[in-house]
Amino acid sequence: MVLSAIIRRLLQTVLVVLVMSALVFIGLYMIGDPVNMLASPEATQAQRELIRQSLGLNLPLWEQYFIFLSKAVHLDFGNSFLTGEPAMHLILQRMPATLELATVAMFLSMVLGIPLGIYAGLKPDSLAARSIMGGSVLGFSLPNFWVGLMLIMLFAVTLGWVPAGGRGPVVSFGPIQLSILTWAGLKSIVLPASTIAVAKCALIIRVTRAATRECLPLDYIKFARAKGLSERRVLGVHLLKNILIPIITIGGLEYGQVFAFAVVTETVFSWPGMGKLLIDSIVNLDRPVVVAYLMLAVVFLAFLNLAVDIAYTILDPRVRLGGQA
Amino acid sequence: MKSIRKTLLLSALVLGFLGTTSLVQARDLTVALRSEPTSMDPQFHALTSNIQLSETIFDPLVRTDKNAKPIPALAKSWTVNGNVWTFKLRPGVKFSDGSPFTADDVVFTFARVPKVPNSPSSFTLYLSKVASVEAVDPLTLKITTKGPAPVLLANLSQIPIMSRKNASGPAPEGKTTVELNRGDGLVGTGPYKFVSWQRGAKIVFERNPYYWGPKPEWDKVIYRPISNPASRVAALLAGDVDLIEDPPTDDLPRLMKDKKLRIQETPSVRVIYIALNQSKSVPAGMSGTDGKNPLQDKRVREALSLAINRKAIVARIMGGVAKPAGNLLAYPAFGTSKSLAQAPAADPAKAKKLLAQAGYPHGFTVSLGSPDGRYTNDKSTALAVASMWARIGVKTNVETMTPSVFFQKRNTYAFSTYLGGWAATSGEMINPLKSLVLTRNKDLGLGTTNWANYSNPALDKLVIEASRTLDDNKRSQILQKAGEMAMSDYAILPLHFELSVWAMKKDIRYGGRSDQMTLAQNITLAK
Numbered sequence: 003m004v005l006s007a008i009i010r011r012l013l014q015t016v017l018v019v020l021v022m023s024a025l026v027f028i029g030l031y032m033i034g035d036p037v038n039m040l041a042s043p044e045a046t047q048a049q050r051e052l053i054r055q056s057l058g059l060n061l062p063l064w065e066q067y068f069i070f071l072s073k074a075v076h077l078d079f080g081n082s083f084l085t086g087e088p089a090m091h092l093i094l095q096r097m098p099a100t101l102e103l104a105t106v107a108m109f110l111s112m113v114l115g116i117p118l119g120i121y122a123g124l125k126p127d128s129l130a131a132r133s134i135m136g137g138s139v140l141g142f143s144l145p146n147f148w149v150g151l152m153l154i155m156l157f158a159v160t161l162g163w164v165p166a167g168g169r170g171p172v173v174s175f176g177p178i179q180l181s182i183l184t185w186a187g188l189k190s191i192v193l194p195a196s197t198i199a200v201a202k203c204a205l206i207i208r209v210t211r212a213a214t215r216e217c218l219p220l221d222y223i224k225f226a227r228a229k230g231l232s233e234r235r236v237l238g239v240h241l242l243k244n245i246l247i248p249i250i251t252i253g254g255l256e257y258g259q260v261f262a263f264a265v266v267t268e269t270v271f272s273w274p275g276m277g278k279l280l281i282d283s284i285v286n287l288d289r290p291v292v293v294a295y296l297m298l299a300v301v302f303l304a305f306l307n308l309a310v311d312i313a314y315t316i317l318d319p320r321v322r323l324g325g326q327a
Numbered sequence: 328m329k330s331i332r333k334t335l336l337l338s339a340l341v342l343g344f345l346g347t348t349s350l351v352q353a354r355d356l357t358v359a360l361r362s363e364p365t366s367m368d369p370q371f372h373a374l375t376s377n378i379q380l381s382e383t384i385f386d387p388l389v390r391t392d393k394n395a396k397p398i399p400a401l402a403k404s405w406t407v408n409g410n411v412w413t414f415k416l417r418p419g420v421k422f423s424d425g426s427p428f429t430a431d432d433v434v435f436t437f438a439r440v441p442k443v444p445n446s447p448s449s450f451t452l453y454l455s456k457v458a459s460v461e462a463v464d465p466l467t468l469k470i471t472t473k474g475p476a477p478v479l480l481a482n483l484s485q486i487p488i489m490s491r492k493n494a495s496g497p498a499p500e501g502k503t504t505v506e507l508n509r510g511d512g513l514v515g516t517g518p519y520k521f522v523s524w525q526r527g528a529k530i531v532f533e534r535n536p537y538y539w540g541p542k543p544e545w546d547k548v549i550y551r552p553i554s555n556p557a558s559r560v561a562a563l564l565a566g567d568v569d570l571i572e573d574p575p576t577d578d579l580p581r582l583m584k585d586k587k588l589r590i591q592e593t594p595s596v597r598v599i600y601i602a603l604n605q606s607k608s609v610p611a612g613m614s615g616t617d618g619k620n621p622l623q624d625k626r627v628r629e630a631l632s633l634a635i636n637r638k639a640i641v642a643r644i645m646g647g648v649a650k651p652a653g654n655l656l657a658y659p660a661f662g663t664s665k666s667l668a669q670a671p672a673a674d675p676a677k678a679k680k681l682l683a684q685a686g687y688p689h690g691f692t693v694s695l696g697s698p699d700g701r702y703t704n705d706k707s708t709a710l711a712v713a714s715m716w717a718r719i720g721v722k723t724n725v726e727t728m729t730p731s732v733f734f735q736k737r738n739t740y741a742f743s744t745y746l747g748g749w750a751a752t753s754g755e756m757i758n759p760l761k762s763l764v765l766t767r768n769k770d771l772g773l774g775t776t777n778w779a780n781y782s783n784p785a786l787d788k789l790v791i792e793a794s795r796t797l798d799d800n801k802r803s804q805i806l807q808k809a810g811e812m813a814m815s816d817y818a819i820l821p822l823h824f825e826l827s828v829w830a831m832k833k834d835i836r837y838g839g840r841s842d843q844m845t846l847a848q849n850i851t852l853a854k
Contacts, residue, residue, distance in 0.1 A: 038738060039730070044452060086368075158561060167553060167561070168553075168567070271558065272551065278554070
């Protein structure tokens with residue numbers, strides 16, 4: 003049952019990847035000619051043709067796409083036009099930095115967002131709850147880059163506590179490199195992670211509050227209270243377990259979002275992650291990198307969704323994977 | 328008691344002094360780059376962000392000075408006899424691994440250029456005139472050219488010399504681009520040597536102990552790519568970096584007031600211009616002309632030039648970080664005419680008269696294409712030109728778009744006029760003339776960026792004559808005449824020369840370069 007659902011998900015993912023790669027191919031083809039972006043303006047027509055040939059851009063689009071697919075089956079996603087290096091390699095090189103940033107940011111938003119949300123749900127009319135909710139509106143309506151720049155101006159330029167950008171020294175675990183294990187690394191990640199967390203935390207607060215408000219009047223909470231359980235146990239076990247479902251759904255999706263598209267924050271903080279790579283590649287029409295990147299993002303999001311669904315079934319026995327309850 | 332205190336104070340001062348000097352000595356240089364190089368392979372991509380780093384690890388045979396005059400680098404002297412150039416190489420030069428530099432390394436380097444696969448912008452451009460290269464003895468090199476090649480030296484200055492010993496390998500090109508990106512085989516004779524490159528994060532160089540010139544200033548040079556301009560400024564203000572490229576024009580007045588900073592402005596070789604499509608048929612985006620193309624009429628082109636207030640564009644749009652242009656390259660670069668040193672003054676009244684004489688008293692409609700984000704304030708400049716043209720009755724529809732789309736459209740003649748930019752990398756006048764205003768000729772590689780259908784056989788003849796003239800004085804005179812001819816015909820309308828700007832900490836000195844490169848070897852600490 004679970005296995006067949008997973009297989010079905012995988013097939014869906016493959017389909018999405020196929021459609022997406024075709025769309026990206028056509029889209030970038032319509033935007034412009036990569037040779038115009040790559041070649042020196044002084045290059046002659048003959049030299050341009052040479053570049054076109056060496057990159058395979060002289061072939062008709064469908065043929066280029068077919069060649070790409072037949073290679074992709076063997077996990078070869080082509081070489082970046084701009085750097086000549088394997089596209090997937092370029093992306094994977096930068097993935098740990100983004101993964102680290104996204105994880106720290108989501109961790110911050112959860113740790114701050116859930117308790118604040120529960121509090122706002124328990125005492126909706128208190129002044130504190132009102133300020134939390136007011137703050138959350140501000141949190142997700144302020145533009146990301148503005149928050150980032152303000153944090154830089156305050157904490158890096160004026161106070162000089164942390165660096166204005168970049169990633170700190172890293173500690174390697176095989177292919178994975180982490181910067182949060184060094185003091186300088188922690189100092190470097192605080193601002194970009196907080197920038198992302200401001201908006202995400204606001205969202206988590208609102209979801210948590212709504213779920214709390216919904217669950218509080220329900221019978222099992224009343225029953226738990228009637229049984230004389232401590233408030234701590236009522237909230238920490240009975241309430242929390244039930245409000246976690248929407249939080250995990252939103253949290254999971256948002257995590258995927260942050261991971262795949264942390265572009266703005268990475269640019270403002272010159273964080274060496276994959277988001278910046280994506281933007282640079284789009285600007286330069288570096289198709290192999292854009293396609294490989296989006297394929298990776300689709301696969302990642304698909305798996306994240308699957309993980310969220312599996313988490314559901316653990317939290318709520320009524321939910322069955324594959325929707326056939 | 329007093330003397331003890333005095334001694335204490337003195338020793339404290341001395342200690343403090345020693346402390347600061349040792350601090351200063353241990354200081355590394357951190358530079359924030361506008362864009363990250365695409366590769367470390369010095370022959371992969373002819374792009375400023377790549378070349379400025381390879382110029383620091385490697386040396387070319389010859390360099391060019393401020394006025395595009397060739398000066399010795401790895402070649403100590405040279406003689407030319409018809410098509411044969413003989414170079415005497417500098418003796419005693421070592422690569423950063425200690426191995427000696429010889430003529431054989433040059434032969435290897437030139438042979439590698441065409442073999443680099445998938446090069447998005449190949450260095451073959453600079454070797455197109457070279458027929459053969461030969462090492463006569465370890466310190467003598469003979470280059471035979473295809474016909475007279477006055478620009479050979481300028482071209483050779485673009486090719487960094489690699490080490491045969493280190494850059495040889497099983498692949499046809501020797502060490503591959505990917506290997507060089509890791510630093511494998513990346514060995515040059517330049518002032519600094521490669522240490523590491525973490526993509527997107529930083530590039531580290533250190534002093535080359537075997538460097539043949541004066542001892543380089545810094546133990547270590549760290550480059551950090553920070554593409555967002557506001558973040559670059561923040562990094563400088565926070566003290567994370569010592570020098571940044573290209574601070575945004577909006578921030579300049581504030582940065583100039585900051586006592587902890589220095590600003591360096593240097594005129595660049597990049598001209599921003601308006602191209603006018605002079606095709607026989609009516610170009611795209613034009614209307615109200617009865618099926619004719621008024622841009623073919625010199626009076627109309629002159630009117631459009633007179634309508635533009637270049638000084639106002641520089642002052643208001645460019646924030647003063649530009650110089651009004653009257654030619655395609657700023658005087659006194661090689662081959663530029665003194666008579667074109669001043670930009671033409673605006674005269675809308677005369678412009679209107681000229682339009683009326685040409686038969687368009689009520690003007691007509693054109694489109695003005697412009698990239699958005701390719702050149703400094705490109706879009707705002709295009710909008711300003713459009714409003715100035717509107718004042719003399721030429722209704723102008725501005726079409727701005729992201730650079731990749733713009734270039735695609737420009738190359739299919741999709742605009743009646745467009746705003747473009749050209750950097751004369753070789754620093755002499757033949758470069759912009761050849762690319763921008765000569766008649767388009769695919770086979771000869773002339774007029775490669777003349778997307779305006781301009782064709783003037785007399786001008787073509789002059790420029791081709793210049794390209795075959797070895798005598799510098801004569802060539803300069805021919806080029807001056809050619810520039811005057813193009814400008815008096817209003818073949819193309821230069822607007823302004825961009826200034827290159829660097830911002831740095833107070834104690835850092837960098838003189839700037841007209842080719843917009845940031846070279847670590849020229850950055851020093853104030854004494």
